[in-house]
């Protein structure tokens with residue numbers, strides 16, 4: 001496994017990599033969710049590149065960029081065990097040199113859900129992902145359904161900018177209690193970790209109601225709200241049932257619907273989602 005820190009160094013060896021090249025962009029502090037993407041990419045591609053870069057431009061001024069968990073040594077050991085060929089872990093100045101002044105934005109899809117709660121977040125995400133795709137030049141790039149809106153926005157960017165690669169979206173990996181695995185789960189204390197199960201419980205209620213024939217999105221949201229409000233450590237940021245393509249809110253569930261939510265457990269903001277077909 002080669003660890004590469006500069007764009008020039010990567011470009012030098014890019015032409016010697018066997019194709020197809022799979023690419024998994026991450027912010028590091030790897031967990032089973034990331035590893036599921038790495039394993040699938042390893043199976044389907046002859047070369048595998050993973051990036052580790054905590055992207056400052058996708059964090060708001062009051063968000064956790066400085067305290068975001070990092071452990072590069074541990075990440076490198078894990079990725080070596082998974083048979084990754086190249087780790088790309090650039091510095092901030094390598095990706096954003098002085099005078100950097102170009103932004104990529106998928107405007108409509110970014111102005112909903114997480115985009116309302118985190119202004120500028122998706123502009124940072126699409127800019128860094130576009131840059132990474134231009135640098136790595138992969139045949140396939142892998143993303144998690146855990147960040148459903150991010151995956152939709154990246155697919156739209158790839159389509160609108162005619163980028164020549166396939167975006168693969170893989171299912172959310174959960175703990176035994178249903179909590180979606182996330183780097184930010186380390187912020188939860190023991191009590192909060194237990195309370196955090198409420199997100200998956202609420203999503204399950206939505207799924208059960210829909211399977212039993214309920215199509216009224218507002219009614220389903222109300223039931224989810226009740227469940228979450230029964231947990232004293234939880235406070236709802238948003239609950240949404242939206243068209244999974246346009247992310248427009250739905251009144252009636254008549255097409256694949258994205259049920260998504262953001263909930264504070266104590267001070268930690270967690271997101272999760274499921275798709276109703």
Ligand code: AMP
Nearest residue numbers: 026027028033143144146147172173181
């Ligand atoms: P991050 O390091 O948080 O930027 O995540 C890197 C990639 O891993 C993104 O495509 C995420 O959607 C994906 N990911 C994060 N958590 C999970 C999970 N629990 N299951 C599946 N994919 C995940």
